[in-house]
Amino acid sequence: MSDAQPLPPSDRPIVAFFDVDNTLMKGASVYYVGREAFRRGIISWRDIALFGWHQFRFLAVGENQNHLATAKDRALGLVSGHTEAALIALAEEIYERDFAPKLWPETVELTREHLAKGHEVWLVTATPQLVAQVIADRLGLTGALGTKVQALDGVFTGALDGHVIHGDEKAAAAREVAANLDADLADCWAYSDSSNDIPLLSMVGNRVVVNPDAKLLAHAREKSWTVLPLKRSSIREARKLVKKQARFVKKRAR
Structure with a gap:
């Protein structure tokens, strides 16, 4: 048994x-990974059509059990037979083009x-x-917990390493x-849009629901949780600000 004592609450x-x-970010991150995988010939046209359909449904109605049922197959089908290095390179390449423009400025600022x-x-x-981890690294965050896929000598085998990181x-x-970390969950925070994350939100002392689905919104109102609504215009405004700043820097450099 360890002799270590719990840290004082303030520490x-x-x-x-x-x-x-x-x-x-707006939409399903795995969709953009799938689209790039199609461009590289890693997956088929049929696969990308399914990715597109799931993206449309996800934006329209949010997560549901069908998304959960297919999350495992999508993740495994995407990486099976390919190397860890290839997936990291793919994620790095699409971050600026696909992920960054879809980031909600409000939640990025909260991080x-x-x-x-x-x-x-x-x-x-649930993303691989x-x-x-690439998203976390590019945003300067502490770390990421995602769905792990088993690898042998750096090549994915097509089997999960553990569970899909979803719900419970x-x-x-x-x-x-x-x-x-010896963190007190009562002092910790959680942010999510989905009722599937009620277990995550419920376990911490500070929870914020972001663009919640109908079920989560009802639950949040019942529990008096903080609700953060976001608008598509916030992303557009943020992108305009970035472009304006870039033009200013370029002009000043002259």
């Missing part, structure tokens, strides 16, 4: 857990606020772990991180 770390799809306060910020998502599994993965 214990605080963790903020962020869902990715429709919380940190930065947590970091500025000395909190750890972890992404927690290596892809989630997402909460379990986050709880393990908090336990390893």
